Amino acid sequence: MLVFDADDTLWENNVVFERVIDDFLEWVAHPTLDRMQLRAVLDDIERANAVTHGYGSKVFLRSLRECLERLRQRPATEAERHEIDDLAVALVTHQVELMPGVADALDQLAGRHELLLLTKGEREEQQRKLDACGLLHHFKTAYIVPEKNVETYREVVREQAVDPARAWMIGNSPRSDILPARAAGWNAVFIPNDNTWVLEHDQLDAADAGVLHLSAFPDLLRHF
Template sequence: MHQRLSIFVDADDTLWENNILFERVIDDYLDWLAHPVLTRTEIRAMLDDIERANAVTHGYGSKAFLHSLAECVARLRERPVTDDEVDRIALLAAPLIDRGHVELIPGVAETLGVLAARHDLRLLTKGDTDEQRAKIDASGLAGHFRSVHIVPEKDVGTYAGLLDEFRIAPAATWMVGNSPKSDILPARRAGMRAVFIPHTHTWVLEHDEVDASDAGVLHLAAFTDLLHHF
């Protein structure tokens, strides 16, 4: 018999594929730019810096991403971006706008079905509310969760607030996700335990070091492995 726990679960790149879609757009974007001097690596580093700064004021998601792509063009070409360039960027990023379908990571739906019978699951994702809601609806997974939370940022305050809202003990609460920056480290700082499930295409801005000696973090290779521990 499993002790009933409160388990928060990340969405993007934990339940369904997300960042790989952005990476494909960036590849096409770099092909289109074909800068005569800077390498693709140098331009990508510039774009990462722009996204890092814009996340503070514009948040996350495709709208913020489009804004960053346009700003990068303006910076590279040392002039305001033109209407034609804005249209071309929108065309390149069109696959991100259609959220009527999401690609679930293998085994996710089946695993959630079993876990939901054993524990109290809550979905916790950050980003644009309408965009994240559309992905949740398209996934068909909402019924596995006791509640769904879409927040602008996942920091220590976010986790502490949820613990207080549901009056649950941190030590009996887990956060499951692929992002050290948003899922693992702030949850641990809030006193929760965490399950780190790395994803090959985790966004570079979500990277951070996870202490391998931290007994409060369970490292798993796949989402389906949760059934062996919970």
């Protein structure tokens, strides 16, 4: 059983958020903090909001507003809230852009293996991307979950009645795709993405034989 992450594995996602963050940091400016320090403030706010409110564009906008208010030490004005909304229009209008080789690789893999999809985030937003991607026919089941943790992976194999040792999680996020899958007894395939969200970074054990490291999605065809 091959289980695929969606955002930044099947299609580009976080690069759009990064563009908005760049525009936000340029707009907000600060008399004493540089861009790296401003980004650290935003990262802390996003980390806290992810725990409390989850993921997605709405939570991201909330984090931008809270960051502005923390930096300005006052509530955001109506004009400032509108400015942030305008900066983030790209999040709503962005079209799903598949990673190179994804469509052809899935066509071949679907003929050899049972494929599932496992993505986290706000359900309506993730479903919109799934409906637009043109790939859903390849997957037996598509899971949209609020968080990917060890219990999430255990629940998937229970529902699918599969031995965890025969399951492979394929994704770009050490924190959400690789480490919890391994802790649940799965194998994993790590396909790095230069635009992976900073909060999804984590250290992987280079000696872990249960993690296959690939450089690009089509490389899966040499192994599965």
